[in-house]
Amino acid sequence: MSLSDDGGYGGDSHRGPETGQTRTRLPDSDGDGYGTARRSRTGLSSRNLITIVGVIVLLLAAIAFANRGGSGNSESPSDDSAxxxxxxxxxxxxxxxxxxxxxxxxxxxxxxxxxxxxxxxxxxxxxxxxxxxxxxxxxxxxxxxxxxxxxxxxxxxxxxxxxxxxxxxxxxxxxxxxxxxxxxxxxxxxxxxxxxxxxxxxxxxxxxxxxxxxxxxxxxxxxxxxxxxxxxxxxxxxxxxxxxxxxxxxxxxxxxxxxxxxxxxxxxxxxxxxxxxxxxxxxx
Structure with missing residues (x-):
């Protein structure tokens, strides 16, 4: 499996919790006078979970890709005598x-x-x-x-x-x-x-x-x-x-x-x- 096949690069679309530097006005949000949305613990937990899953998928894809080189019939000359x-x-x-x-x-x-x-x-x-x-x-x-x-x-x-x-x-x-x-x-x-x-x-x-x-x-x-x-x-x-x-x-x-x-x-x-x-x- 290649990295492009399993969507491993898709993890870039989930960048974890926001930094708090950008204020977004939401129509029906509960916030202060600037319209800053009140952050939800559930939202944070979901984002963290998605980020962790994305990292695990990338890791598994990298391992599978690395193992492809050793799955064939060729063998290294240095291992020949063993x-x-x-x-x-x-x-x-x-x-x-x-x-x-x-x-x-x-x-x-x-x-x-x-x-x-x-x-x-x-x-x-x-x-x-x-x-x-x-x-x-x-x-x-x-x-x-x-x-x-x-x-x-x-x-x-x-x-x-x-x-x-x-x-x-x-x-x-x-x-x-x-x-x-x-x-x-x-x-x-x-x-x-x-x-x-x-x-x-x-x-x-x-x-x-x-x-x-x-x-x-x-x-x-x-x-x-x-x-x-x-x-x-x-x-x-x-x-x-x-x-x-x-x-x-x-x-x-x-x-x-x-x-x-x-x-x-x-x-x-x-x-x-x-x-x-x-x-x-x-x-x-």
Missing amino acids: KDAGAARPTAPTGTKPVTGKNDGIAKGFPKTQQGAESAAANYAVALSSGGMYKSAQRDAIVGAVYTPSAATARKESLRKVYTDPKFLGRIGLKADGSAPSGMTFVSRANPAGTKLEKFEGTTATVAVWYSSLFGLAGQGSQNPVAESWYTSTMQLQWVNGDWKLADFTQKAGPAPVGGDQTAASAKDMSKAVQGFGGFTYAR
Whole structure:
């Protein structure tokens, strides 16, 4: 409720007892020769009561107005560490600026807080779902940027086997070197919808990231047109060398919303959109 809604400013029309400096001649008043009205105790009491009520209404309106700012889902970064990690806390902006550092195009320098862990997880989900994972040099750079040093060493070899498998690449329509056929645009992009902190213990954190994924080949005659899917990745993070790094993660499908009734874009429009719209640095 705003002050203008409850009539709180209406109290200005009741200014309490008169000062006695102004004399008013009333036709039928009982007064002295100047026609001064004899003051009524009942009138004074009524005016005082109205004034008191007006003050109370103003006070209640001010309290209600002040409480509006704290009734939303946003939370102050300073209170972040005090929150129960298991409580339901929808992703909402906090006002804290995104990180400014970059490591091979991937955000770095996340704060050692719950919010920092959630931001790191969202950005790492995007990096690990990008088209760069299908190119050897880019894949190694991404893995080195998001994983802990020990996990990165093990992951580089296992991921190399997956992303260079001819059968796997052929199934999704890519050439043996991970590139798209002539006239096609390969699309692999994650779009986080929210994060959820499941566990936080100072130097370790578990964060679930819910996101949609655009994947496929955009182009005339594509056998694997770009389609949308939904996933949830649960990431195990560790605080290493002044930043959050990924130790391991698991992925599951969904939850997926009901599909809309929009008409699918043409291959040309989809290619233009992917090439023309960049990504984000995600911050909690």
